[in-house]
Amino acid sequence: MVTTDNTLGVAVIGAGYWGPNLARNFRSSDDWELRAVCDLDLDRARRVAGDGVTVTSSLEEVLARPDIDAVAIATPARTHQAIALPALEAGKHVVVEKPLADSLANATQMVTIARDRGLVLMADHTYCYTPAVLKIRELIADGSLGDILFVDSVRINLGLIQPDVDVFWDLAPHDLSILDFILPGGLRPSGVAAHGADPLGAGRPCVGYLTLPFGDGALAHVHVNWLSPTKIRQMVIGGTRRTLVWDDLNPQQPLSVYDRGVDLAGQSSTAADRRDSTISYRLGDTWAPALPHREALGQMATEFAACIREGRSSRTDGESGLRVLSVLEAAARSLRTDGALTGMEPAPVPVPPIATRKVTAA
Amino acid sequence: MVTTDNTLGVAVIGAGYWGPNLARNFRSSDDWELRAVCDLDLDRARRVAGDGVTVTSSLEEVLARPDIDAVAIATPARTHQAIALPALEAGKHVVVEKPLADSLANATQMVTIARDRGLVLMADHTYCYTPAVLKIRELIADGSLGDILFVDSVRINLGLIQPDVDVFWDLAPHDLSILDFILPGGLRPSGVAAHGADPLGAGRPCVGYLTLPFGDGALAHVHVNWLSPTKIRQMVIGGTRRTLVWDDLNPQQPLSVYDRGVDLAGQSSTAADRRDSTISYRLGDTWAPALPHREALGQMATEFAACIREGRSSRTDGESGLRVLSVLEAAARSLRTDGALTGMEPAPVPVPPIATRKVTAA
């Protein structure tokens, strides 16, 4: 399916909220040619399409075209699998808006068929292509932070209460896909505890907390909230060497790397010795790396094309989407048992070889 | 034991970290005369005492003096009960640095004997006497916020790892005593879930999260952390009418009251109707009340004197200390069961009549 010339043909399925962004980025990409926009509402498809782009309400028509190498799915999550499966069966590469599907089972089908056919299946975890997250991944990968001790992520806002998903499924995919992207081992907690509240009686949790212990003593925690009058998007990543704070709403200094922390060193023979002698505190400088100004979705489109051409997995591949869904489903189980720590289901498909997980960011 | 003239005599027990602050505030209070400072280390007691104040290492000597109406205990928590019991038995009123004791059982003994003897036993929950917390209590009590939907409290810093207590016992008493003070019903969650991490191997949790569901669907959550390079002390209190954000580190605008939020109104017959018709969003003004500049500990000393003179319970009485300890002990039980939601032990002593809980702030 790798085309012989440089340009790949793509169709965008769904012209609602996210589709126009996808269309605009594919259109301005050197790697891609936008060839079709597909939506049941032809008017809004037309507004998105631009000159020379086919507008259609027929998925079959799109999938039948040989000049379309890939489809980008930007429809509601509950329809992802029903669109992705025929697309993959028609030999198209697929990128899907987050979350990958509405259930782990549906997503697993998508991953399996993509693997069987040798096609690229990619999750559009857009945040992972922002300059800030690419830099965080780099700083963890090169050891600047040391071993990760804890992650605390807050994503709160006065948000629209969604009709069909709770605050975990609406907002936490962002935090979880970022964790999957930056942590050296990916998002593989030993369990999940979820606490939610629906104090307004909206029918689903509007305030939520996720606790994710990792096997090595590290802990990740996520706070998502639709009811907060102030907007906070902040992630603290504590490491043995340094600690990073990402404030996504501070355009002037989004990343701060603190050479501050607690050191526990040495091997003491007694607890009392240990207590007295081995705790020390570093109070060093702070460093805020400059970040390039680049649109994340453009980077995502570039990566999608590169994966197709090089026959490799994406940094945010289908397995990554499965790991995110595994946590969301475990969180749902935890919610049903008063927040008890819930084990992860066995990973339904083998994980990719580690070689495909190396940093390939520009 | 109420003195006939206006001034009450007090002794400060413990001249370490907090004792000097207590001594200074009692000395500058019109209600009090500081008459003794007691510490095994006579040198540091002397530095705290000032002219004309007895310095001693003998608790017995202090308790034997008829001109000492009350003692203020500022020793480590594990010694609170052993000092408070003889003081109460000697007929002294007692104020105790937080937490009230090192266990619910020990604290219960203190509360019981104080009640039996008709003495004031007060927890020095200092934060409750700050202008910010007094204002928050007032805004909740007068209905400005409406019913409380959620509270999210964050208290993180690069903190000293304590040798004998974990981050919950070190920091969360602040958050819990504030919740007890401001919530109309006091701190009476239906259960506690606690998650902690000790990623450095310090021997006790250094990162901690508390989840406190309330019976009415409301949820309180507390994040305490010794390993954060940035200092955050922020509490978001969401109500049906307004939401308040308290940023304790913003001296220019510590309290912001947002007339923003989500309204669910009306009675719809079907879920679909409900979804469509009854959610609305308010995006109103923000208001930041001016606060007086007053030292909290001075207010606490005034309240202590007033309680003794009026024979009434304090706003932060022994029962309040018990409620805080109940949550801390439930949190410890939850930690031992992987964060499972743990019920509260039955309250060990009857709660005070509601009349004593009304706002009496100046």
Place this chain on the structure above:
Amino acid sequence: MVTTDNTLGVAVIGAGYWGPNLARNFRSSDDWELRAVCDLDLDRARRVAGDGVTVTSSLEEVLARPDIDAVAIATPARTHQAIALPALEAGKHVVVEKPLADSLANATQMVTIARDRGLVLMADHTYCYTPAVLKIRELIADGSLGDILFVDSVRINLGLIQPDVDVFWDLAPHDLSILDFILPGGLRPSGVAAHGADPLGAGRPCVGYLTLPFGDGALAHVHVNWLSPTKIRQMVIGGTRRTLVWDDLNPQQPLSVYDRGVDLAGQSSTAADRRDSTISYRLGDTWAPALPHREALGQMATEFAACIREGRSSRTDGESGLRVLSVLEAAARSLRTDGALTGMEPAPVPVPPIATRKVTAA
């Protein structure tokens, strides 16, 4: 020239930096139909134009069309007069990107001919149509701030060093047009002192300060700077009743109204009395009004149409543009005399009747 149906025809002249924004807003306005885009570079004109819009490099062609009621000029300032004059002579209403022209003399010609022909000439002082500035104008007009005592405006950034204008002409038109818009008497200082620095040897001031005394003892001051690594856009407006701070880079709380200040009251017979008895300080609450989310340029387009239909002056009319240019020219004279306070040239055209200056914002 007022059309009989509801829609007015407009041509955008200049498709560079600002033209596309004008085109987009005219296109989405109910009041307007975008009928032509004119630029010597036909390619970039084409990208801006959209379906059914004439693309041309001929100003004459545009001005000859009877279905074009108005032109919007978004070319470099040095060309404004040469385009506006024939447009006005052809009977078109004109809106011009700031500054109105490259000199007071050129702008005066434009204002004179527009008046003679009874056409609307409007300066596109875009900031004046933002929700924040409209609110500030309202708060001053309704007396919420009292009499204005001082204004301090800071607009600094790491900015592009312009090839043909200094930092005053590049940035200060924003501050000056806002002052003209919000001050009850408009921008009518008694003089101007300007201090500039070109420490890099760029050939023109890159750091600048304007001091504008007003006849009543009030003072406005503007700091513009291309060399600052941090971006600040803040205006403090001190009044006898309240003081307002506008932080244009704080999306969550752009406007703060402080009920804080100094009061000098009473009539004392001696200076000593006055000093002792009549100064008092208010330390009241802070209030942050909610602002609607509306694009300024859309509001400007609406106002332009309304002025044409109602045959009235705009809130940011040609005279307003002249007042801004008068200050810029006085500043240039002051710079040439080491920052000496420079009087204003006599206003070259009579000021409009006060009736046209009332607040008409929604």
Place this chain on the structure above:
Amino acid sequence: MVTTDNTLGVAVIGAGYWGPNLARNFRSSDDWELRAVCDLDLDRARRVAGDGVTVTSSLEEVLARPDIDAVAIATPARTHQAIALPALEAGKHVVVEKPLADSLANATQMVTIARDRGLVLMADHTYCYTPAVLKIRELIADGSLGDILFVDSVRINLGLIQPDVDVFWDLAPHDLSILDFILPGGLRPSGVAAHGADPLGAGRPCVGYLTLPFGDGALAHVHVNWLSPTKIRQMVIGGTRRTLVWDDLNPQQPLSVYDRGVDLAGQSSTAADRRDSTISYRLGDTWAPALPHREALGQMATEFAACIREGRSSRTDGESGLRVLSVLEAAARSLRTDGALTGMEPAPVPVPPIATRKVTAA
């Protein structure tokens, strides 16, 4: 007058606002023994003095004592000279609260007699001994910032309107003494322009701006203001290599060093070439150095002792005080001429050899 043992004796003259701070720091210093506190109000002198310290209202008594090596003057500025002269004549070293005196003439007398007698005369420019300012001086001295291009200092607050001085004399000595301390050549502007406003009719400027051109094209600017509802204390120091922002009210990141800026490089033969080819922009990282926690006044006391023992000038010596007063007097002259740029009076005493100006901070 250098004592043979290690400890120097000091008397504090004036027990009002600043005297207690001086007394406390001398008392806790290893270099000093506080031997007397002198104030006409013996009660407040007594509260400041502490055990074993003489309390007196007689300056003569203090100056007659051989065990008093130095006096620290913390009285109103109008009395500095009348106290300092007899103290110097009695052979005492002298440190004086800012400003050094109430006029350049008076201060010059003080400097002259101190030099003639070989005594240390030091200005208590306290800010210069803060960790932040010491670090700024170091970063300028070691070339980290490059050549200084501009300094913009803002010090605004809702301040007490002083009965006898205007906002320039009250607040600007801070900014000016800091500039004198950090600039390689000290505070030697080629002139001063001052603009002030008294919009309330308080009898003296309450809002003030100082513009200080330096001979090399650099410009310093100071904004002082008693009427601002928000407190800002910020200094931006732009250099050819880096730019530093000091936010004195941000305890978590007071200093930020930006590797951002504009570069004008190369030698172009024509203006057009220059314009096009030689402007480039750096958008590098930000760095926030960690600062030690040390009280400035303690550092000042240490420096005062070291100067006496080593027979050298202080970093904030009498000449520094003269330079600050020269600018304040030039500002007053400028105010009387509508803000015209006013030349500096010839420096009344020779400047110290450059060797004494090197950084000696720890």
